[in-house]
Amino acid sequence: MSVPNALRALTGTPQTLNTRKKETTMITAMQQTAPDYTAIKAKQNAAWASGDYARIGVTLQITGEELAEAANPAPGAKVLDVAGGNGNATLAFARRWCQVTSTDYVDTLLQAGRARAEAEGLDVTFEVADAEHLPYPDESFDMVVSTFGVMFTPNQKKSASEMMRVLRPGGRIAMANWTPNSFIGHLFKTLGRHVPPPAGVQSPALWGTDDWIAEQFADGSREIALKMKNFNFRYASTQHFVDIFKTFYGPVHKAFLALGDGAPALEADIVETVERFNIATDGTMLVPSEYAEIVITKA
Template identity: 50%
Template sequence: MSTTLDLTAVKARQQKTWASGDYGAVAARIHPMSEWLVDAADLPAGARVLDVATGTGNAAIAAARCGCLVTGVDYVPELLERGHARAAAEGLPVTFVTGDAERLAYPDGAFDAVLSVVGVMFAPDQERAAAELVRVCRPGGTLALAAWTPDGFIGELFRTVGRHVPPPAGLRAPVEWGSVERVRELLGGSVHDLRTTRREFVFRFTTPEEFADFFRANYGPTLKAFEALEADRRPALHADLVELARRHGVGTDGTVRIPSAYLELVARRAPAS
């Protein structure tokens, strides 16, 4: 990573990005990913669980449904407020805390399991974030992650947006967390019994145009990209998003179904040496 990259400034922009639009609308669609990950992690009732970069609480709520003692941490207070309201509506005792995935305010080994669903992957300092996930998980505890893959639909979405509004130079792509090679590099010898599964979540829209409009209005990175462009350049980005959905769509009934690949990872923290 370039030493000239101001990660603090990147993180400040990210916070504003994720607070824009309505990420809760996007998170509501992909909630099944969290249920599947929690099921794969086989979390026991009573386990102390931390959901890192929880957003509106998808994985935290899924773990709480298993009877776990759950804390969700995120650096965007607006998203945490939505998560708290969701958990309260279901009567689930989830604790939501403002915090930074790269500087988790918990002792070493404080949790039996540490989760993140398409969340920690956006931390600008990937090595530091990975080290924090491992640090707060007790030896023998569970790490369970889900991240969009570089070669899947969301990976191409980011590249499409990046052709119009390039990301900061020197910043590693978030979808690298969806690469088996990269995630092994990040976690290294800190874990064992590492199992990875390539899975698909299917986005569903009535038309490609509806997809483009939905992501433009609700998904912070896309919304901010449109805002960054001059008005006369925005139609071209919209057209590229429509074409992206049309190219990846597999619907045969006139609607759009978009398979979106992601990597599901479950591992155990290695015993302390």
């Protein structure tokens, strides 16, 4: 029974005192176990603001370019980049003459995207915005896009519904999301064994599964196209990757800081994870990581 249904049961029909007490206890328990999204987002904000994600984000630029090609935007299209980070999708769509609004709830990431857009002479609007509460009217964008961004929101269903809400009928949502069995999916699991995620928050990698995407977006969509692709992580060595990620990638950076004496064990596990996926034979690192390229057309 959902909380609203339970409340209706309490107020809408005669019940015994014992039954009412049981249902009140059930509602209280559900409320207590519901994730505190405000607190979770505050911690996430601090994590993504730590290090310097832009140093890593720029290496993923090709995924933004390929996503823009898959989305096939018309010049002049109004595009919203949700959880845009340092602007990979933002720049890709702006290079195709779209009117892009780039958003994130971490202002330092937007600053990196703004610097990149200014360096290229691209006219982009940058605004701090929460993906779970987008400050835009219904049906106000032709496209809503995200590369490895919106998938990290804690209230996943709310973010998905917000993307659909601000999209006009016939418009398209375009996303690149890591999959559960990808290298990055396994890296998340490795981190989770050392620094458990907040209770009640589902894996970000659900956004890379066809079942979850269909569950969130099928109602109200005309078409969902999902294509599995690979991004290649290329580093001078496994240790080079570890050093870069623990220095610049916010969630990994924060995990190492939090673990203290436990940091060496996390580093050893990350090294083991990398080596399981590494296909380089010359001492360098070449790790393909699967992701889902998704284009959804709203009905």
